[in-house]
Amino acid sequence: MTQLNYDLLVIGAGSAGVRAARLAAQAGAKVAIIEQQALGGTCVNYGCVPKKLLFYSAAYQTLLADSGQFGWKTASSTFHWQTLRESVTAAVEEIQQAYQNTLAKAGVTVLFGKAKLTASHTVQLNGQEIHAKQLLIATGASAFRPPIPGINDALTSDDMFCLEQLPQRLAIIGGGYIATEFAGLMQRFGVQITIIARSPRLLMGFDAECTEVCARQMRANGIDLRLSQDATAITRLADGSLQVTTETGQQIVADQVLVAAGRHANTEALGLDVCQLDLDDQGFIKTDSLGRTNQADIFALGDVTGGMQLTPMAIAQAEALIRHLFTPPAEPVDPDKVPTAVFSDPPIAQAGLTEAIAKSRGMTVKVYKKTFTGLRSRLSQRTAKNFIKLVVDSASDQVLGAQMTGPDASEIMQGLAIAIQAGATKADFDRTIAIHPTSAEEFTSLTEVDSEKS
Numbered sequence: 152m153t154q155l156n157y158d159l160l161v162i163g164a165g166s167a168g169v170r171a172a173r174l175a176a177q178a179g180a181k182v183a184i185i186e187q188q189a190l191g192g193t194c195v196n197y198g199c200v201p202k203k204l205l206f207y208s209a210a211y212q213t214l215l216a217d218s219g220q221f222g223w224k225t226a227s228s229t230f231h232w233q234t235l236r237e238s239v240t241a242a243v244e245e246i247q248q249a250y251q252n253t254l255a256k257a258g259v260t261v262l263f264g265k266a267k268l269t270a271s272h273t274v275q276l277n278g279q280e281i282h283a284k285q286l287l288i289a290t291g292a293s294a295f296r297p298p299i300p301g302i303n304d305a306l307t308s309d310d311m312f313c314l315e316q317l318p319q320r321l322a323i324i325g326g327g328y329i330a331t332e333f334a335g336l337m338q339r340f341g342v343q344i345t346i347i348a349r350s351p352r353l354l355m356g357f358d359a360e361c362t363e364v365c366a367r368q369m370r371a372n373g374i375d376l377r378l379s380q381d382a383t384a385i386t387r388l389a390d391g392s393l394q395v396t397t398e399t400g401q402q403i404v405a406d407q408v409l410v411a412a413g414r415h416a417n418t419e420a421l422g423l424d425v426c427q428l429d430l431d432d433q434g435f436i437k438t439d440s441l442g443r444t445n446q447a448d449i450f451a452l453g454d455v456t457g458g459m460q461l462t463p464m465a466i467a468q469a470e471a472l473i474r475h476l477f478t479p480p481a482e483p484v485d486p487d488k489v490p491t492a493v494f495s496d497p498p499i500a501q502a503g504l505t506e507a508i509a510k511s512r513g514m515t516v517k518v519y520k521k522t523f524t525g526l527r528s529r530l531s532q533r534t535a536k537n538f539i540k541l542v543v544d545s546a547s548d549q550v551l552g553a554q555m556t557g558p559d560a561s562e563i564m565q566g567l568a569i570a571i572q573a574g575a576t577k578a579d580f581d582r583t584i585a586i587h588p589t590s591a592e593e594f595t596s597l598t599e600v601d602s603e604k605s
C-alpha cells in the first residue's frame with residue numbers, strides 16, 4: 152500500500168475546503184485536497200452558481216412580458232429549457248477548471264475519490280493510505296429527505312439542474328431558501344407550482360414583513376402556497392403523476408415533487424467513529440468558532456458543521472482557521488454580520504439583525520420602514536411593491552440591521568452590509584446623498600414607524 156504524507160489533508164473541495172487548502176499551501180504547508188465528485192462542491196456544481204444563472208434566465212421572462220410597454224415590438228418568444236441547461240453546464244465546467252488552476256498554482260495536490268478515515272491522522276483513498284499532521288473535514292451537506300412514505304420518488308435540488316424536461320406541475324415540500332427560489336424560477340419557466348410548507352410563513356429566519364410581501368407577490372404570480380401543512384406521504388398515481396398528502400388531508404397532484412426540507416451533514420461512511428468526533432443531535436460536526444473539533448489536529452468547516460449554510464460563511468470560516476493555524480491570532484466569524492439573500496421572485500435580502508432578533512435579545516430599537524412602487528412598475532403596470540426596513544439601536548442610533556424585498560435587493564444589501572459592518576448610524580444614512588432615481592435611495596430618507604402600531 153502506497154503511503155503519502157502531508158502537513159494538512161482537506162476532505163471536500165467545496166467553498167470551505169478549497170479556500171482553506173489554497174491559503175494553507177500559500178502559507179508554506181504541504182497540502183492535499185480530496186474530492187469525490189467535482190471541484191467547487193455544492194456552490195459551483197449544484198448551488199449558488201447554476202441557481203443564479205437560472206435566476207438570470209427567469210428575469211428575461213419578466214422583461215420580455217413588459218417590453219411592449221417600454222416600446223419594444225418583439226416577435227413572440229418561447230423558452231427552451233435544454234438550451235439553458237446546456238449553457239449552465241458549460242459555465243459550471245469553466246468554473247471547475249478555474250478551481251483546478253487555482254489549486255495547482257498554489258501547489259495543492261488534488262486527489263479524486265471517496266475519503267475514509269482509518270485512524271485520526273490517516274485517510275484511506277483508492278487503496279492508498281494518506282497521513283497528515285492535521286486534518287480538515289469540509290464535506291458539506293446534502294438534501295435531507297424527511298422519513299415519509301414515497302419520499303424517494305421526490306427530486307432534490309441537485310436533480311433540478313439536470314432535468315431532461317421541465318414538469319408541467321411541480322409540488323415543492325419546504326418553505327425555506329431552496330423552496331422559494333425554485334418556486335420563483337420554475338414559475339417563470341412556465342411550471343405550475345404548489346409549495347407545501349410546514350411553517351406558518353415562508354423563510355422563518357427572515358423579517359416577517361419582508362416574507363409577507365414576497366408571499367403576496369408569489370401568490371399574485373400564480374404560485375399556490377399551502378402554509379402550515381406538513382407533507383405526510385407521496386403516492387404514485389396510475390397515470391404516473393405524484394400525489395402529496397398533508398397532515399390535514401390536503402392532496403396536491405403534480406408531475407414531479409421537489410423536496411427542499413433542509414440539508415444534513417455529509418458524514419456517512421466517512422469513518423468518523425475512529426476518531427470519536429463529537430456530533431450535535433442532527434449529526435453536524437461540533438466545532439468552536441474557529442473550526443476546532445474535540446480532537447486535536449482535526450478541524451471541520453462549512454456546511455458539515457451546521458449553522459449558516461452559506462458560501463461566504465464557509466469561506467470566512469476557512470480564512471479564520473488558516474489565520475489561526477499559521478498567523479494567529481484569528482478573529483472568528485460573527486454570525487450577526489453575515490448578510491444573506493434569497494433569489495426568490497421577488498428577491499429578499501438582509502444584513503445585520505432583524506427586528507425580531509434584536510427584540511428577543513432585549514434591545515430597544517427604532518424601526519424605519521417603507522412600502523413603495525418602483526419606477527419601472529409605472530410603465531409595466533405591475534402591482535408589485537418593494538419593502539425596505541432599518542432596525543436602529545435607540546440608545547446609540549447605530550443601524551443594527553437592514554432588510555429588503557424587491558428587485559435588486561441582493562445587490563443593494565451588499566452595500567448596506569458594509570455600512571452596518573462599519574457601524575454606521577441612522578444619522579449617517581440620512582446625510583448620505585441619494586442616487587436618483589433608484590430604489591436604494593429610499594434607505595437614505597426613511598422616517599420612523601412605531602412598529603408596535605404598524
Ligand SMILES: Cc1cc2nc3c(=O)[nH]c(=O)nc-3n(C[C@H](O)[C@H](O)[C@H](O)COP(=O)(O)OP(=O)(O)OC[C@H]3O[C@@H](n4cnc5c(N)ncnc54)[C@H](O)[C@@H]3O)c2cc1C
Nearest residue numbers: 163165166167187192193194198266291453454460461462
Ligand atoms: C440549491 C442551492 C443553492 C444555494 N445557493 C446559495 C447562494 O445563492 N448563496 C450562498 O451563499 N449559498 C448558497 N447555497 C449554499 C452553499 O452552496 C453552501 O453553503 C456551500 O457550498 C458550503 O460549502 P462547503 O465547502 O461547506 O460544502 P460543499 O460545497 O458541499 O463541499 C463539500 C465537498 O465535499 C465532497 N465530499 C463529501 N464527502 C466526501 C468524501 N468522503 N470524500 C471526498 N469528498 C467528499 C463533496 O463532493 C463536495 O464537493 C446553496 C445551496 C444549494 C443546495
Ligand SMILES: NC(=O)c1ccc[n+]([C@@H]2O[C@H](COP(=O)([O-])OP(=O)(O)OC[C@H]3O[C@@H](n4cnc5c(N)ncnc54)[C@H](O)[C@@H]3O)[C@@H](O)[C@H]2O)c1
Nearest residue numbers: 297325326327328329330349350382411412413460492493
Ligand atoms: N440564496 C442562498 O443563500 C441559498 C439558497 C439555497 C440554499 N441555501 C442554503 O441551503 C440551506 C438548505 O436549504 P433548504 O431550503 O433545504 O433549507 P431551509 O432550512 O432554508 O428550509 C427548510 C424548510 O423545510 C421545512 N421542513 C423541514 N422538515 C420538513 C418536513 N418534514 N416537511 C415539510 N417541511 C419541512 C422547514 O420548515 C423549512 O421551511 C439553507 O438553509 C441555506 O443555508 C442558501
